[in-house]
Amino acid sequence: MDKELLKKLDDFIRVRLNEKRYRHTMGVVETAAKLAERYGADTEKAYVAALFHDACKNLDIDEMNSLVEKYHIGDVYIDKPQLAHSKLAAAIIRDRFGIDDEDIINAISYHTTGRAEMSLLEKIIYVSDAVEPNRSYPGVEKFHRLAFEDLDRAGYEIANNAIRLVTEAGMYLDNDSVAARDWFQSILDNDSLENSRKFAVYVANIIDSKRGSDIVVLDISEKSSFADYFVIASGSSFRQTSALAEYVQERADMHGRFVSSIEGRDGSGWVLMDYGDVIVNIFVPEKREKYDLEKIWSDCGTVDWEA
Ligand SMILES: [Fe+2]
């Protein structure tokens, strides 16, 4: 992007932002640059989006409302400066400055609410806005640290916090804020279940919630070439072992964890579900005793799945 255009963007905000807001903006610029570096995003786009994100924040309400109308932002944004300023900055950077990069536009447009399916740049601007060094509110240090460790977790915490504050204040809660929070949540769920230990623990809890009993998670990773964990549990009857297996499968499917084979659902009293790195064994008590997997694998450690 040419220097002249960047200078024009800076001139635009300098005359429109008060001192505090300009300092905040520079804080977002600085944080977004570091996060772009950290996560491999385009640093120039991050700079432009951060610089302009709050360009309309200090406009008075009448001017905002008339711009909302001029740019057809939507009636829902009338008299809602805390939301409208994002949409207006996105419209103006396109209209007045000819910047039509969709990623920059969206990062500006959704910096307040976030949304589902955010791009990396959108996430960086959304998170930077909340954690830049001039921000001071309970929890901000934690969010700042998280931003550099795990951007999605930071996004989730920030979205959750924002929803709580808006709800407590009785303010208008935008659908995109909720969609953002739920989306971050789903990323965290899926991430964690790719990890075999977490998945084994998750399955143990699923079985527990459906009254499976004597649940044991064995770490067989050191001793076995075919899997990392065994989940072993008992159902009180053939029917319950099948029902438990079905429920495990249903829940795992929802997290993109698909079983590669299931054996023993025909009433043999031992249902074996192969998830690759995790093998789930659900027995009726007699069969569990007979095959005694825990004895065979007795030199393997157990995992505290209830923790
Ligand atoms: Fe803002």
Ligand SMILES: [Fe+2]
């Ligand atoms: Fe901001």
